[in-house]
Amino acid sequence: MADTQLWWVREVHNFGGFFGGDTVTLTATPAPGGRCDAVKETTLVIDEKALSNVDDRHAIAPEILLGLQLVGERVEQAELVAAREWSVLHTALGDHPPAAPLAGPQIRAYHCSGCGLWVAGTPSAEACRVCGTALADLPLAVMQLDVG
Numbered sequence: 588m589a590d591t592q593l594w595w596v597r598e599v600h601n602f603g604g605f606f607g608g609d610t611v612t613l614t615a616t617p618a619p620g621g622r623c624d625a626v627k628e629t630t631l632v633i634d635e636k637a638l639s640n641v642d643d644r645h646a647i648a649p650e651i652l653l654g655l656q657l658v659g660e661r662v663e664q665a666e667l668v669a670a671r672e673w674s675v676l677h678t679a680l681g682d683h684p685p686a687a688p689l690a691g692p693q694i695r696a697y698h699c700s701g702c703g704l705w706v707a708g709t710p711s712a713e714a715c716r717v718c719g720t721a722l723a724d725l726p727l728a729v730m731q732l733d734v735g
Contacts, residue, residue, distance in 0.1 A: 591654045593618035593668060593717070597628065602645055611644040618652060631655075633662045640707065641667050646679040652704065652717070654703035669704040669717055676705045 594615040601612050612632050635644040654666040670676035676696055685693075694709045699721030713722040 591656050591664075591666070594631075594653050594655050596647060596649055596651045596653060598649055599647055602631070609644065611635070611647050611707075613647065613656075615653070630658075631662055633665050637662050637665050639664055639666045641679050642681050643663075646681070648675055648679065650675060651679060667707055669702075669706040671704060673705045675697070676707060680707060 594617055595617050599611060599615040600614065603664050610632050612630065613630055614619050616628050617653060633644070635646075638644060640648075641647065648670075650671045651667060652669040654668045655662055656664040665675070667679050673696070674730060680695065692707050695706050697710060697715075697721050698705050699715040699718060701715055702718035706715055706716050708716065710716060710722045716723075721735065
């Protein structure tokens with residue numbers, strides 16, 4: 588399986604491709620500090636089926652951070668990792684009711700003061716998934732919760 592690399596969406600060119608279809612074509616740059624620092628900017632075509640946590644490719648927008656698994660130039664999988672603005676992240680994640688009743692609130696996303704991003708999901712190992720800032724250093728008041 589390919590390694591996941593973080594890429595910033597800079598511009599969305601079109602949805603559907605030249606002959607239609609379920610794709611999004613965008614310009615992206617590698618996130619600083621990643622293994623792709625030598626690459627300045629590239630155009631990527633992502634099939635909607637490759638989007639693991641985004642249901643609608645039309646929700647992909649500039650200033651979204653994607654975790655991409657690339658095989659050559661082909662995007663095998665794309666995960667929405669973070670966005671600079673809560674509204675952009677919220678729109679891209681969609682507003683789905685839970686599949687089953689929840690035992691309690693779930694963290695949908697959190698704001699990291701270390702990297703300044705809204706990050707999808709829960710912090711991993713009690714730290715930000717993007718920059719590693721300790722959870723104890725994150726203001727809990729800005730975490731967004733889904734309540735079942």
